[in-house]
Amino acid sequence: MVVGWWLVIGVAGLVVRSNAxxxxxxxxLGALGSxxxxxxxxxxxxxxxxxxxxxxxxPDLPFHLRLDALSALFLVLLGAASVGVSLFAAGYFRHxxxxxxxxxxxxxxxxxxxxxxxxxxxxxxxxMVAWETMALASYFLVTTDHKVPTIRSAxxxxxxIAHVGAVGILLCFGVMQGGHGDYxxxxxxxxxxxxxxxxAAFLLALFGFGAKAGLLPVxxxxxxxxxxxxxxxxxxxxxxMLKTAVYGLLRVSFDLLDAQMWWWGVVLLxxxxxxxxxxxxxAAVQTDMKRLxxxxxxxxxxxxxxxxxxxxxxxxxxxxxxxxxxxTAALYHCLNHAFFKSLLFLGTGHVLHASGERNLxxxxxxxxxxxxxxxxxxxxxxxxxxxxxxxxxVSEWLLLQAFLFSPSLPNSYLVMLVPVAAAALVLAxxxxxxxxxxxxxxxxxxxxxxxxxxxxxxVGPWQRAGLLWLAFGxxxxxxxxxxxxxxxxxxxxxxxEQSLGNSAAHGGWLFLxxxxxxxxxxxxxxxxxxxxxxxxxxxxxxKYIVQRREVRRGAAWDCGxxxxxxCMQDTAEGFGQPIKQIFxxxxxxxxxxxxxxxxxxxxxxxxxxxxxxxxYLPLARVIDLGSLLxxxxxxxxxxxxxxxxxxxxLALLMFVR
Amino acid sequence: MEFALSQFFQVLIVVFAAPLLSGWxxxxxxxxxNRSGPGIAQPYRNLAKLLRKDTLLAHNASPLxxxxxxxxxxxxxxxxxxxxxxxxxxxxAPAADVIALVGILALARVFxxxxxxxxxxxxxxxxxxxxxxxxxxxxxxxxxxxFTASLISQSTSLTTIVETLAHREFVLYPSMAxxxxxxxMVLLAENARIPVDNPAxxxxxxxxxxxxxxxxxxxxxxxxxxxxxxxLMLYMSIGIALFLPFGxxxxxxxxxxxxxxxxxxxxxxxxxAGLALLETLSAKMRIFRAPEFLGTAFLLAVLGMLIRFLxxx
Numbered sequence: 001m002v003v004g005w006w007l008v009i010g011v012a013g014l015v016v017r018s019n020a021x022x023x024x025x026x027x028x029l030g031a032l033g034s035x036x037x038x039x040x041x042x043x044x045x046x047x048x049x050x051x052x053x054x055x056x057x058x059p060d061l062p063f064h065l066r067l068d069a070l071s072a073l074f075l076v077l078l079g080a081a082s083v084g085v086s087l088f089a090a091g092y093f094r095h096x097x098x099x100x101x102x103x104x105x106x107x108x109x110x111x112x113x114x115x116x117x118x119x120x121x122x123x124x125x126x127x128m129v130a131w132e133t134m135a136l137a138s139y140f141l142v143t144t145d146h147k148v149p150t151i152r153s154a155x156x157x158x159x160x161i162a163h164v165g166a167v168g169i170l171l172c173f174g175v176m177q178g179g180h181g182d183y184x185x186x187x188x189x190x191x192x193x194x195x196x197x198x199x200a201a202f203l204l205a206l207f208g209f210g211a212k213a214g215l216l217p218v219x220x221x222x223x224x225x226x227x228x229x230x231x232x233x234x235x236x237x238x239x240x241m242l243k244t245a246v247y248g249l250l251r252v253s254f255d256l257l258d259a260q261m262w263w264w265g266v267v268l269l270x271x272x273x274x275x276x277x278x279x280x281x282x283a284a285v286q287t288d289m290k291r292l293x294x295x296x297x298x299x300x301x302x303x304x305x306x307x308x309x310x311x312x313x314x315x316x317x318x319x320x321x322x323x324x325x326x327x328t329a330a331l332y333h334c335l336n337h338a339f340f341k342s343l344l345f346l347g348t349g350h351v352l353h354a355s356g357e358r359n360l361x362x363x364x365x366x367x368x369x370x371x372x373x374x375x376x377x378x379x380x381x382x383x384x385x386x387x388x389x390x391x392x393x394v395s396e397w398l399l400l401q402a403f404l405f406s407p408s409l410p411n412s413y414l415v416m417l418v419p420v421a422a423a424a425l426v427l428a429x430x431x432x433x434x435x436x437x438x439x440x441x442x443x444x445x446x447x448x449x450x451x452x453x454x455x456x457x458x459v460g461p462w463q464r465a466g467l468l469w470l471a472f473g474x475x476x477x478x479x480x481x482x483x484x485x486x487x488x489x490x491x492x493x494x495x496x497e498q499s500l501g502n503s504a505a506h507g508g509w510l511f512l513x514x515x516x517x518x519x520x521x522x523x524x525x526x527x528x529x530x531x532x533x534x535x536x537x538x539x540x541x542x543k544y545i546v547q548r549r550e551v552r553r554g555a556a557w558d559c560g561x562x563x564x565x566x567c568m569q570d571t572a573e574g575f576g577q578p579i580k581q582i583f584x585x586x587x588x589x590x591x592x593x594x595x596x597x598x599x600x601x602x603x604x605x606x607x608x609x610x611x612x613x614x615x616y617l618p619l620a621r622v623i624d625l626g627s628l629l630x631x632x633x634x635x636x637x638x639x640x641x642x643x644x645x646x647x648x649x650l651a652l653l654m655f656v657r
Numbered sequence: 658m659e660f661a662l663s664q665f666f667q668v669l670i671v672v673f674a675a676p677l678l679s680g681w682x683x684x685x686x687x688x689x690x691n692r693s694g695p696g697i698a699q700p701y702r703n704l705a706k707l708l709r710k711d712t713l714l715a716h717n718a719s720p721l722x723x724x725x726x727x728x729x730x731x732x733x734x735x736x737x738x739x740x741x742x743x744x745x746x747x748x749x750a751p752a753a754d755v756i757a758l759v760g761i762l763a764l765a766r767v768f769x770x771x772x773x774x775x776x777x778x779x780x781x782x783x784x785x786x787x788x789x790x791x792x793x794x795x796x797x798x799x800x801x802x803x804f805t806a807s808l809i810s811q812s813t814s815l816t817t818i819v820e821t822l823a824h825r826e827f828v829l830y831p832s833m834a835x836x837x838x839x840x841x842m843v844l845l846a847e848n849a850r851i852p853v854d855n856p857a858x859x860x861x862x863x864x865x866x867x868x869x870x871x872x873x874x875x876x877x878x879x880x881x882x883x884x885x886x887x888x889l890m891l892y893m894s895i896g897i898a899l900f901l902p903f904g905x906x907x908x909x910x911x912x913x914x915x916x917x918x919x920x921x922x923x924x925x926x927x928x929x930a931g932l933a934l935l936e937t938l939s940a941k942m943r944i945f946r947a948p949e950f951l952g953t954a955f956l957l958a959v960l961g962m963l964i965r966f967l968x969x970x
Contacts, residue, residue, distance in 0.1 A: 365777065367719045378721070378771075387767060388753070388760040397756050400800075404807060407966065416966055422804065423959045426797040433763060433796075434789040437770050441785060446777030447717055511751055520813040526752040527735055527761070534731035535724075542876045546708050551723075556715035557872055558778040559859055570774075570782035578790045582948050 027090035027105070028462070034086060037116065038079025041072040046490060051122065063129075064184050066122035069490035070255065073331065074119045074247045076487065080473060081239045081338040082112055088346045088466030089232040091459070092353065104144060104230075111137035111236065118244050124173035124183035127248075131169065135162040138241060141233040142225050154224035161221045165211025169248070172204035176256060188256045198257050202264050205252040206271075212245035213301045216275045217615060223282075226294035227358070231349020234290060238297045239342035243334050246304055253312065254495040262411065265312030272305025273421055276428040281586055283435045284579040285607045287360050287572040289348040292439055293341065296384065299428060300337045304330045306425060307399050311496065313414060314402075320498035322405045325514055327492045328485060328500055329398035335484065336383065336391040336477055343380040343470040347373055350463060351443060354456040360439070360572035365448035370458040374444045376467040381436040383474040386429045389524035391477035394484075394512070396429055397522055401514055431579075438575040447566040479524050481512045573605070580607060588613060663744045663914065670918070671737040671890055676700035678893070678929055679886040685933035700886060704879050712875030715776045725772035726873065726880035732765035733887040742894040743917045745816045745823075745905060754813040755803040759796060762847075765884075766792055773869035780861070784868025787944060791853060791865065794951035795846045798839050801958030805836040806899055808965050815898070823902040831968065835961030837900045841935075842954035844896060846947070848889045850932065852939040853947050863941055893928045897921070 044050065049068035067075075089108070093101055114137055117130035139162070143155035177183055178191040193201065211218040226234045253264065279298030286292035307330025314323035350373055351366065352358050367374040383390035403425070406418035448454060459467065477484055489499035500514055513521045558564055580587065587607040594601035633644070680697035687694025714723070738749045739758060753761065770785040807813045809832075810821035846853040849866035856867055870881050898905065904920035942950060 365717070367721065367775075368717075382764070382767070385763075385767060386760070387764040388757055393757075393760050397760075400756050401813065404804065404813065407808065416963060419804070419962045419966060420959065423797060423801055423955070423962075426800050427793070427955075430763075430793040430796040433767055434793045437767055437774075437785060437789050441771055441774035441782065445719070445721070445771060445774040446782065519811065520754045520756075521751040522754060522757050523752040526749075527757075530735045530738065530749075530752075531728065531731035534734050535727040538727050538730055538880070542880070547712070547876050549711060551712040551714050551875070553716050553718075554713050556717065556776050556778050557874075558776075558780055559861075559871060561779075564778060566777065568779040569777045570779075570786055575782065575786050578786065578945075578948075581945070 027086045027093070027108075034079045034082040034112070036079075038076045038083070041067075041075035041079060042487065044072045061125055063126040064122035064186075065120045065126070066185070067120050069494045070247070070250060071119045073488060073491040074243060074334075075116060077243055077335055077338045078112070078115055078119065078240050080335075081342050081470070082236060084339075084466045084470040084473070085232050085235045085239070085342055085346065086466070087469060088235075088349075088463045091462030091466075092230075092232055092346075092349060104141070107137050107140050108233070108236075111141060111233075111241075115240060115244055119247060122185050124170075124177070124185070124188075128166070128170060128173070131166060131248075134241065134244065135159070135166065138229075138233070138237055142229040142237075144230050144233070145228070148228075151228040154221075154228040158221040158225040161211050161218055165208045165218065168204045168208030168211065170208075172201050172208060172252065175201040175204065176252070185251075185256060193257070195261065198260060199264070202253055202257060202261075203267075205249060206268065209245040209249040209252070210271070213242050213249070213305075214275070214298045215271055215301065215305060216278060217611065219275065219279075219298050220609065220612060220616065222298055223286075223291045223294040226297070226345075227288055227290035231290075231345055231352065234293075234349070235342040235345035238294070238345060239338040242297060242301055243338060246301070246308070246330075246334055250308065250495060253308075254315075260316065262313050262316035262414070265309045265314075265316060266414070266417070267309070268305050268312060269309030269421060272302045272307075272309055273424045273428075274302070275299070275305060276302030277424060277431075278302075278586070280428050280431040280435060281579060281583050282607075282609070284431060284438065285573075285576040285587070287576075289351065289358050289360055289363075289439070289443065290345070292360070292435065292572075293344055293348065296432070296435060297337075297341055299432060300333065300341065300384075303396075303399070303425070303428070304333050304337070306330075306421070307333060307395075307402070310399070310402055310418075313409070313418075314405075315496050317410055319405075319408060320496050322402060322408070323496040324492045324498040324500055325398060325405070326402040327496055328488050328514075329395050329402055331488045331491060332398060332477075332481075332484065333392075333395035335488075336395050336474075339470050339473040339477065340380045340383040340390075340392060343376060343467060343474065344384065346463070346467060346470070347377045347380065350459050351456075355450075355453055357450065357453075360442045362450050363443045363448075363453065364446045364450075364566065364569065365444075365453065366456060367444045369448075369453065369456045370444075372464055373459050373467070376471045377440060377444060379471045379474050381440045383478065385433040385436040387433070389475075389478050389528045391474050394478055394481045394522075394524070398514060399425070401520055434579070438572060442570070442572050442575060446569045449566045449569070449571075479528065481522075481524070485512070580605075586610065661748060664738060664747050664749055666914070667743045667747065668734060668737045671742055671894070672734060672887060675886040675890040676704060676883065678890045678925055681926065682889075682929045682933050685930045686937055689933055689937040700882070704883060707874075707879035707882065708876055710875045712877055715872055717776050718872070719775055722772050722775040722872075723877070725768045726877045726884070728768050729765050729884045730880050730887075732761050733884045733891070736761055736891050737887060739815060740891055740895055741816050741819045741898050741905060742891075743905065743921060744914060745820050747816060750814065750816045755807060755815050755818070756800065756813055758815065759800050759803065762799075762888075763792070763796055765888075769869055769881075773872075776872045778872065780864070780868045780871050783861075784865055784871070787865040787947075788869055790944075791846050791947055791951065794948060794955055795843045798951060798955040798958045799843045799847070801955065801962055802836045802840045802843070802899070805832050805958065805961045805965050808962065809833075815895075819898045819902050819905065822899065823905060832961045832965035833900065835957050835964060837896075839954045839958035839961065840896055840899070842950065842957075844892045844932075845935070846951055846954075848892055849885070851936040852942045853950065855941050862944075865944075890925070893925060893932075894921075897924050897928065 044067055049066055052065040053062050093104060114130050114134035118134055121127035121130055139155055139159045142158055143151055145151050175197055176188045178193055180187055214222040226238060276299045279295050279302055283292050283295035286295060307326050311323045311326035314326060357363055383392045386392040386396040403418060403422040406415055409415050485500055493499040511521045511523045556564060588610045590606045592604040594603060677697060680700045684694045684697045736758060739753050770788050773781040773785040806818050810818045812818060849856045854865040855863045859867060873881055905917055
């Protein structure tokens, strides 16, 4: 079976080879590979874990592969999301110059293959090789437009944080092998670390994978790298690559370390909440489409972290059923985010392509020019704003149900902490709705703010297919949660020895009842049916029976104000202004106000991240100073270096006898 | 069959009696302000007038704009099928629990806000912005109120919550007292009432909800007005069901429904008069006071939940 899976990657590899001018035509083949990948992974979810040893790698250090339920679930995610993105890319990259297009195609497929390898790696060596390949491939993809200086610096920041994170992961594996020198995950699972060492390993993993996922102190690369990358790449990075970090965190903390300590969960929960609130508040004040979505990714990763943290807390107190509930919510949210975030990034990609404009304040009214894209994006924003009946709501619902079980925890401090966390989480998701109304309203609704938007064209057939696939995913994941949970179950039972399985499907396929029917139930199909029925009943009733006249068209009323133009609508800044005012302490705001006598008044306000000034710049200064000091050791004179060697030798002789 | 009947009966009552409640609140307000008032049937006359009038759409209106009134009505009718207004044995109630209920209300609100931005007028986007500003604090506060209640009954299903609460002895539970205050504040904000919003004016400084629906006319406006009055009635019924559930018809008790109708009518009359009194006594807030007001509601609701954890009350 692994062989079958390997063939799929082979297909991707083959696709990569032919850098012809017909490169764009190759992406659908890649999409076919992705489809096959997700189908095999879906099938292998129910199978016992499969192990294989590859004949690659260093002598005596072969690559180990293992495909268990957790890997399979994330492979499904990778495959399913990349089907849509690859289809879209077939249309999107058509206009690239052919040399660059071939290279782009190569990097894109290596990136996909590397992610798949990360997910099936079964030893630290293989994992790190695949992880670094993934980081490098995505770095080159981010810097596709390397002639632009800001993109180069964004790429550098990304590479830097990716590598600092990779060092954390490397150290974590070093701690976990426990002195045996054997780096396969199987021996790490057997190794019994002391509490302190296990905690050290967990914190290192949290730092390393957190840097990739964009948890709070190490999130800064996301809003820089996502806008820099071409849109299909941003979609894959945000929709899938962030999930590989989630996978890594789950693999290390649950599978390899068995999540022993309750305070790990508290750390992760707190960090996740801060990340979620931070991400959504910053998303609300952004004016660049892709930066807004990048901050929203930070928020979503925060929500996933909250779910995992809660699962850890429950698991540490052996409440495995509840741990399974929280973990299911987190994994479900990973799947959801892969779909709707890819959808939104691809949509912004097309808007950018068609209008050449990424500033929200210069778009508007696109619903008339791009009806297809607007309909897809509407589904995307309703899903990401966690509104029923779309998929974002299901995971949020499961997570809140898990929160409501916190009174069964034996630790009374935690029992008090958890409801506050639930309140913060709900606040974050309500703000997400604010952000998404702003995003959709400013870009797609209203009047076009620039003349050139009147010629913007809708998506082509390939792009439409990709978007349709992802939008369909958002709806299906939202309407049929029982089936999705039955896919997630093997993964949760692998990690916390329990799954929602039977109890979730207790009410048949129609009703989702995670614990018991008396406790809570949710049936999206039923109530969507009711809403649709009422709309279908009311609309003809109104149109043909109550009021038989056709609607008339006229000028907008707007309280009778006569002079209306497109500049009078809210821009992104205007819409985000209340949030900026309410959460002012969060931002570092630079304002330039025009004076009263200015002939050409110009207003400029920039909301920046305080962490940048509190953490990163001081840190950079310290490192700078440190390297200056170290630099003083080097004079380029050979006798000085000989002296250093001699002194080192003396010191070693003194200490190591 | 009886189940389906009680369900159907309740939805019909809520949908068709809702304008009456709005009329009653307006009439009470008029009396309190020493005016004679238009009579409690005025909302019906308004609806009839709007249904007779032509429907005018702005040139720039997209299909989204035309669809929203129907979606809004659909959401409200759906909620009317879930909330235990008259009886607790609603076969439809398992389709959505309190979290989903808040979600459906949020869905309706997001659609209205999007429709407000659709024409691209200054007032429309201003209304959408303000509505979302009010909502992002009111929605969590409402959810926290529900959480407090569902921690008592160990369930997020609204019918189970109400049955549990109705069977408890009548003692003032501190957690529920906090939740009740928070709920009233949310009710004022979500239904465009003074002190947060003033539905009676068309002034830039005060409009929130009205600014969003300025461009609607004719049958679209009628549907929106109708949906708003259903929403008010549902919020009041939720409040009654959570904090004064006595007299509601319980599962299997088919004969109790007529009594439940009378009790409900009395309670709604009292609640409507109370709402009118609150509105008369308070002044409209500046828009930037609204976040403080709702922040207070949110904190009260969270405090209620914490008290539930600390004291078990």
